[in-house]
Amino acid sequence: MSTNPTAVSAVHSKPNLLLGMLEWFGEFGIFVWQVLCAAIKPPFEFKEFVRQLDEVGSRSLPLVMLAGAATGTVLALETRQSLVQFGAKSLLPTTIVYSVITEMGPIITALVVSGRVGAGIGAELAAMKVTEQIDAIATSAVDPRRLLASTRIAACIIAMPLLTLAASFSGVFMGWVASTLMEPITLVRFINQGFQGAGFKDFLPSTFKTCVFGLIIGCVASFQGMRARGGAQGVGSSATTSVVLSSLFVILADVVLVKIILLIWS
Amino acid sequence: MNRTARLGAFILFTLAILLTGIFIIGSKRYLFTPTYELKAQFANVAGLQQGADVMVGGLHAGTVKAVDLPNNPDGKLTVTMMMNESTRKIVRKNSIASIETEGLLGNQYVAVSFGASDQAEVKSGDTIASVPPLQMSELVAKANGLLGEGQAAMKNINQVSEHLKSVSAKIDQGQGTVGALINDRSIYNNFDETAKKADATVASAQTGIKDFQDNMEALKHNFLLRGFFKNRGYEDSADLGKDAIANAPDGTPVKEFDYDAKDLFDKQDTARLKGQKKLKDAGEYLAGNDFGVAVIEIAAGAKGSSDTDMTLAEGRALALRDYIVQHYGFDDTKLKTLSLGKQPGEVSKSGWGEIKILIYPVGTAMPPDKNPDKSQQDNSSQSSR
Structure with missing residues (x-):
């Protein structure tokens, strides 16, 4: 254990904190590179x-x-309260639509997916690893990185924007339902007001930035799963770590991505 | 549902959402409707941004495609608008673009007015006229000026009310004349007493006047003074003009008696009768014949002032009327006097004035009284007697 520390143990063993982090990033980089090389062939x-x-x-x-x-x-519900205070109640549709399609939809989707999918991939691959199924795949001349990792990462990259669209749709729709229950407004008017002044720069970049979130979730979860050590405990810690790290990296990446999108499109 | 079908449904559903989003946003940007380009130049766009709305007749009809700075300092900013093709029939060469604000602090948008129907339709890329935007800062500056004036006015009002306050405080404290009036009860008491005294004084004055009148009456009949009244011809000045009428009656008199004043009166300036016997024919006519109105018309001659002559004429009329009424019996209400005042008269040769007694037939309207109050008073006193 101490010779091959997992990320969790690296975080907890104080003297090796910095070293462990650097090791983790190094291994992660090599893993991602190997997966990329395996995937394009x-x-x-x-x-x-x-x-x-x-x-x-x-x-x-x-x-x-x-x-x-x-x-x-x-x-x-929340925005209405604060908008009423400023006498800007008519901006409610715009606020809901804008918040949902630019930020809330993507980030909520990413966090939910990193919770559900990240844990799933991490636990599945870790279980395969500790039961030496991955080694078995490798001996049958199939690259486990291509078969197991690259397919999962690609699936995450493709699925994330689609899931984001679904999340944004249901967010806007339920935003309308909640609004119209408090103060009746037709869906057409809500959509018209909501998309007032909205451009593709608000809609498409923020939707497709989730591809990056998918990449992060897939890579972190696959990496954590495939480097699992030990028995059932290793599987558990691998699943936990992949959720924690993928959620954290998604949020950190979002900061960078938003800045980049603002730089490019405004 | 097998795995592949479920996956297909997922992908189709989410792609449908994507297309819907693209279509909604695209329709806002007029990506899927035919458009044409319109330009307007402004010296100041007041914060108008790319993507802002363009309104035609208050309806959303386009978006601002670009706001470009001029190439040189003398130029103006060019606002390029993507207009919905459907507005092409409305927007003409003489349409005017203006930058307006939604509400007080809302977003800027461009309003394009309707053109005149006789103007040519705009072509894509045409530039239309513009009016400079009304800026919030200018409004605020104006409002600021107004507020300043209002403040100065308030200051004045404040000063005035301050003065009023000090004045009313002084009054309240009994300072000054008004204060003394309001606060000092003794003044009111003095007033009250004075008024009571004045009342008593007036009452005694009335009694005094009554006594004085009695005395005067007695004096008139006193032998020492009787001569004056006798010479004057009448005793009571109040009776003067009692039966005078304002003007001669309408119509022509049936009978006329003319006298020279010298034949009837003692002196040129008195009303004392002397040759009253000469009135006999007139008196007998009045007593013997039925008539409507008889008028004693008196001209006082050309001598003396107008005032004294009017008094003289009225006095003579009074004396004559009294004489005739006392000596001949007839309805004396029908005998009236008319004083002409200072006039030489037509028949008088002496210059003392003249007297005409004019008798009008039955049915002649009674002319209005010269002094209605006096005759009224007299009539009522007569009836009460």
């Missing part, structure tokens, strides 16, 4: 990719839409 694992896309995308859809709906409702 045929044969492609299309069946596994579809299975993973279903796992990451379709099966996450209800959860993500529910989270988006809750966000939209809460936004409508």
